Amino acid sequence: MVLERRAARTSEFVIEAVDIVKRFGHVQALSGASLQVRPGEVLALIGDNGAGKSTLTKIVCGALAPDSGRLAFWGQATSVTSIRHAQELGVETVYQDLALAPDLSVAENMFLGREPIKPGIFGGWPPALDRRRMRQAAEEAIAAAGISTLNSVDRAVRDLSGGQRQAIAVARAVMWATTAILMDEPTAALGTKQTDLVYDSIRSAAKRGLAVVVISHDIPRMLDLADRIAVMRQGRTVATLPARDLTLSDVVTLMLGGKTRGEAA
């Protein structure tokens, strides 16, 4: 899938969002936000609260429709009509509130909306969920994500710790993504060790050729993890720069509205 798309691509960017505008009633959430990410790249999306980071990712992942602006995948202009549509484009999202159903098992959550169906006696009839396949694939994905504390993928998510839930949400996105992963504050609820695990998954996902967009307030870690940093302020993307060229104070200055040394020079 990824290879096909690469062959057909007409742009160096997997995802390109340009001049995105979005209003909620009187609130101008986005007024010309942009985002461009290459395959195999980690892009950190940084900005103060209310800068529009979450809104921008929700537009890219199909959860919200933009009022105006251009969205392209592999250089093809595409209006993402639904979360399902974004998933078909290979885009997976890890939401701030994780979006797991607490009463369902880990395996059920990882496959929700995309469950395999058993071949069945009469050609897929009666249509039964292939729980064995779900369980196996979920176990593999969780092992690959380095989650070792989970005893069984049959456990209800309700019974898991915050860190485990976070890890499941990330593992689910990694399992399904073929183009890009969008992560909204993936480590907000985590301890240091679990945070490291998530950053490891992000790196290995990027190594596999996926584009990864991470929203985070942890600027020092982002400078270390990300290839490029996009800074948002008041609904606009004010700068997108290689992480290695930036310091913490540069990023903070951009977030708060001053000029960086580069711009001042």
Add this chain to the structure above:
Amino acid sequence: MSRITAEVAPPTPSRFGAAARSTPVAMAVIVVGLIVLFGVLSPNGAFFRVSNLSTITLNVAVTMLLAVGITFILAAGELDLSIGSNVVLSSVIAAKVLVAVSGTYDEVRAGEYPDLAIGIVAGTIAAVLAGTIFGAINGLLVTRLRISSFIVTLGTMGIGTGLAYVVSNGVNVAYVPRVLQTSFGIQKLFGVVPYPMIVVLIISAVLWYTLRKTRFGLYTLAIGSSREAAERAGLRSMRHVLMLFVMMGALSGVAAVLDLTRFATTNIGGHQTTALAAIAAVVIGGTSLFGGRATIAGSMVAALIPVILGTGLVILGVPSFYQLIVVGAILIAAVFIDQRRRERLNA
């Protein structure tokens, strides 16, 4: 990984849904205990007689069917209080159609039904259709107008009962053919299992399979567990909830047919507490009132409790009014025990 799983996971086979483990079994123990208790206490073991046990199953059939259906509604975190009035309205419409199609006014008045077969088919279709439309209206009001299902179905409960009175002029539909009752409603397979119960068991089996094994069932639980998570996973929760109400309506229509064959008359003043009885059975059986966890088996077994209590008390010479008191207490106790168990799980 799977080896470790086998060592650490709870002893219950994991393919049974993670949530609904012990409640149906506990309820089955209570039911069997009640049967044994009443059997031993009743004079000459009257309670144990096949005729008594099959009367119990006949009495429970309609409630059980509705309880199984409403398990889905509760599983999705919704509520339907209107099922009793749906059954009444659908049975009135079915009876009207049945009588009108079966023969001319003079014929049916004389107890002759020249077109009985067509009448029965038409009446059955009318009942299921009416019930389905009733359910669809509930579903549309809940999903389109975004009004809570508690309020919507509280409203349609009154509307349905009122319409049943309007359609029937306040009196039960006359000249419903007796043969419905004598050749189906109170007939028993091998002299033991009432025909209506067979219908209920077949439908329940299909719905059990649907809840446990299919995407439809899983999506119902997912929506009840977290509507937001379900939608983020790309599920269309509104459409699904609409389908659940349509399904519930269709089942109410089937219940109306069973009711009509059982009594060979409509029951305009009846079913006022049916919805609450069904919901109580479902909750006692282990389904969460707040969605996400559901068990068809639990609903079926728990539906038996009030009927067994009622019959047993009568046989013992105790006024059956006590049945209401006991069932009310069981409902509260069951929910309390379930809450405690879950709190311990989460601790």
